[in-house]
Amino acid sequence: MRSIPLGDLGPDPAQEAEALSLQDLLSRQTVGSISSLRDSSEAEAASVDAAGSSLGPGRALNSPARCFLEITCGAVAHLTAAVLKSRRAILQPLQMDASTVGQLQARVSQDSLAMLLRLAWSGAVAFVQVSVPFDSWGVGVSVFRGPESALAPPETSGSGPRSATQDPEYLMKLLAAVHAAGGHVGWELSSESTARNAAENQLxxxxxxxxVQVPSALQICAGPWHLTSSFRPLQFLCQATIPAVQQNNGQSLSISGSMLQFSNITADAFARIVAELLDGDADEVTQWMQAGNHLPRFATFRSSSSTVHRVADGGGICSTADWAAPPAGKWDCFKDLRHAWSRIILDSNIHKQVVASFAQGRRESPLTEPQIEQLTNALLEFAAGIHEPVSLEVAEGQPIRLDCMRVMQLIMGDADTALAAVLAPGVSAGVFEPVSASGVWLRRWQPDLQEHLPLLCCSSNWLSAEQAPEVVTTLVQQDLRDQFVKRFDGPLEEARMKWPLGIAVGKLGVTTVEGRDPRLTLGSTEPNVNPNVRINEKTFNPGHRDVSACSPDALSQESFVGFTMDVSKAHKRIKVRHEDQGLLMFRHAGILYYYVVCHFGGSFSAYWWSRVGSALTRISHQLLWVSHAGWLYVDDWLWRLLASVAPLHASLLVALMCVLKVPMSWHKCHLKAQIDWIGL
Known part of the structure; x- marks a missing residue:
């Protein structure tokens, strides 16, 4: 943990809270318009249409399907034909004319190329494959109508000119747009050269x-070619190592190491791999203009000159920490809710109340129950206004208002709208059946275990617990009071009858960290629970480089304030389904106990909290909307807020957690210019 600079130090948050008014709020709630591309040299202004659709990796209704796009130098789009056979959504391919090298000649209208780039920014392109080596990306462009008509003439419709675009970086911009909007990209590398130009290495x-090495069955052009892709499951079709990217003395990058080797891959195999990214029930190729009809008239698509990369924020692969401007394809779906909550906050001086509470390190909530009720009613009115009924019920065994979270995810077109339905009855440990991928995290491709390791019942605990029985007793009693743990009165034979799928008794331990209270842990590796867990996704946390990636520009005149938030006992807020609770048993003082929630020490516990935490992170980004940055490291948030509105925006985040009933360690929250954060 270390202190981090958040830009120019802002004024005291308490002073800002005193000065903040409703007029300040209204003047800052509307972000400057972000351009929507029309061609390489001009952009049309765009603003947010509250009635529009949310686009991107998680989409609301009436948005374009998540499609496959192929860019090929051949007359026949082999991959498009293969994907079409699986009835997945496909955009018309873009055919590259390899006869003209050195400039990007378009035999289509400028409007058509602009629409394709706009679709890329919108999130409608789930996977784009450029079947042309990078060093040939300056060739001409034409349009291929479909896989069934190899001799079809190029498109001639459209109002724009058919002259050269004079934009040799069009393909680079297209791939950058797809990736920034949450899609995957792939292209071909020539294996003859290991010294690649800086642009390709940067990509x-x-x-x-x-x-991966592309076999002849998949090649469109002759010669040894290699396919590179951001969609890492493709690597499991071959056996070798991922090439390393190194920096030499001349400050240019080069590829080293052996390329991955394919084994009997075909276009059909490629199509099967990428099919999971695409929407289904499509029996024909979709034209670009047709897909564009599903885009909202006004949306926050970035201009062609924008170079945007996702910055890890703990919100998953469909989220970014960098909200200097709203990411591509997002619309301000919570604008009315944000304004309603902001008026309540300012009218009741809640922002001053929040700043004072954090400054004093109070353990109780900064908001009173009447204030939380008022904010909750505003959420209900907002949801009713868009015909989304909300239940305030709290499912037994966990504290969060899951339906409120679900509705907010649904409104914003989130990628994990099924989460609440999974949490309510209790989650799976992934031992008796695999945990399905949510699409929020990197897909983990691993073979199913041929045979489960036998579940064991350990007869002793770790030395840390054996040497501190009084501490263990205190912690167990606390977990009993919090209803995280239940006592099992009976022998193991009765436990096997209660949980016929299997039981395991883990090893209890006590973790002590200087400056923190001791914590109870349950070792689930020794009884073979963790080794048997099968989860088809791999989570990751942001680090100091991700925080640095969002540092303000050196010329920025803005001041910033840091805001940290900590979820109380985050893992234990997630209920485990009944049939898996027998895996979470432990002994203390000759008595059997078992967890009914995710515990510290279970590999599945971290995964399930990452699903919940990432959803809350994405909702928080969308709620704030105005320029900010945010990261979640396990259960600790760090937000970089504009100093001029930091008390208000911190209060909005506090309001969200209170309305959703997310248990917080309020005394660990800090709002100041210099921040210590566990993620650094």
Whole structure:
């Protein structure tokens, strides 16, 4: 943990809270318009249409389907034909004319190319494959109508000119747009050269690419070619290592290491791999203009000159920490709710109340129950206004208002709208059946275990627990009071009858960290619970580089304030389903107990909290909307807020957690210019 600079130090948050008024709020709630591309040299202004659809990795209704796009130098789009056979959504391919090298000649209208780039920014392109080596990306462009008509003439419709675009970076911009909007990209590398230009190496680094050797069955052009892609499951079709990206003395990047080797891959196999990214029930290729009809008239698509990469924020692969401007394809779906909550906050001086509470390190909530009720009613009115009924019920065994969270996810078109329905009855430990991928995290491709390791019942605890029985007793009694743990009165034979799928008794331990209270842990590796867990996703946390990536520009005149938030006993707020609770048993003082929630020490516990925490992170980004940055490291948030509105925006985040009933360690919250954060 270390202190981090958040830009120019802002004024005291308490002083800002005193000066903040409703007029300040209204003057800052509307972000400057972000351009929507029309061609390479001009952009049309765009603003947010509250009635529009949310686009991107998680989409609301009436948004374009998540499609496959192929860019090929051949007359036949092999991959498009293969994907079409699986009845997945496909955009018309873009055919590259390899006869003209050195400039991007378009035999389509400028409007058509602009629409394709706009679709890329919107999140409608789930995977784009450029079947052309990078060093040939300056060739001409034409349009191929479909896989069934290899001799079809190029498109001639459209109102724009058919002259050269004079934009040799069009393909680079297209791939950058797809990746920034949450899609995956792939292109071909020539294996003859290991010294690649800086632009290609930057793209390789930016998308965290994996490289595979393309066999002749998949090649469109002759010769040894390699495919590189941000969609890492492609690597499991082959056996070798991922190439390393190194920096030499000349400050240019190069690829080293052996390329991944394919084994009997075909276009059909490629199509099967990427099919999970695409929407289904499509029996024909979708034209670009047709897909564009599903886009909202006004949306926050960035201009062609924008170079945007997702910055890890703990919100998953469909989220970014960098909200200097709203990410591509987002619309201000919570604008009315934010304004309603802001008026309540300012009229009741809640922002001053919040700043004072954090400054004094109070353990109780900064908001009173009447204030929380008023904010909750505002959420109900907002949801009713868009015909989304909300239940305030709290499912037994966990504290969060899951339906409120679900509705907010649904409104914003979130990627994990099924989460609440999974949490309510209790989550799976992934031992008796795999935990399905949510699409929020990186897909983990691993073979199913041929045979489960036998579940064991440990007869002793860790030395840390054996040497501190009084501490263990105190912690167990606290977990009993919090209803995280239940006592099992009976022998193991009765436990096996209660949980016929299997039981395990883990090893109890006590973790002590200087400056913190001791914590009870349950070792689930020794009884073979953790080794048997099968989760098809791999989570990750942001780090100091991700915080640095969002540092203000050196010329920025803005001042910033840091805001940290900590969820109380985050893992234990997630209920485990009944049939898996027998895996979470432990002994203390000759008595059997078992957890009914995710515990510290279970590999599945971290995964399930990451699902909940990432959802709350994405909702928080969308609620704030105005320029900010935010990161979640396990259960600790760090927000970088504009100093001029930091008391208000911190209060909005507090309001969200209170309305959703997310248990917080309020005494660990800090709002100041210099921040200590566990993620650094």
């Amino acid at each position: 390789l680094l930016g998308v965290n690419a994996v490289c």
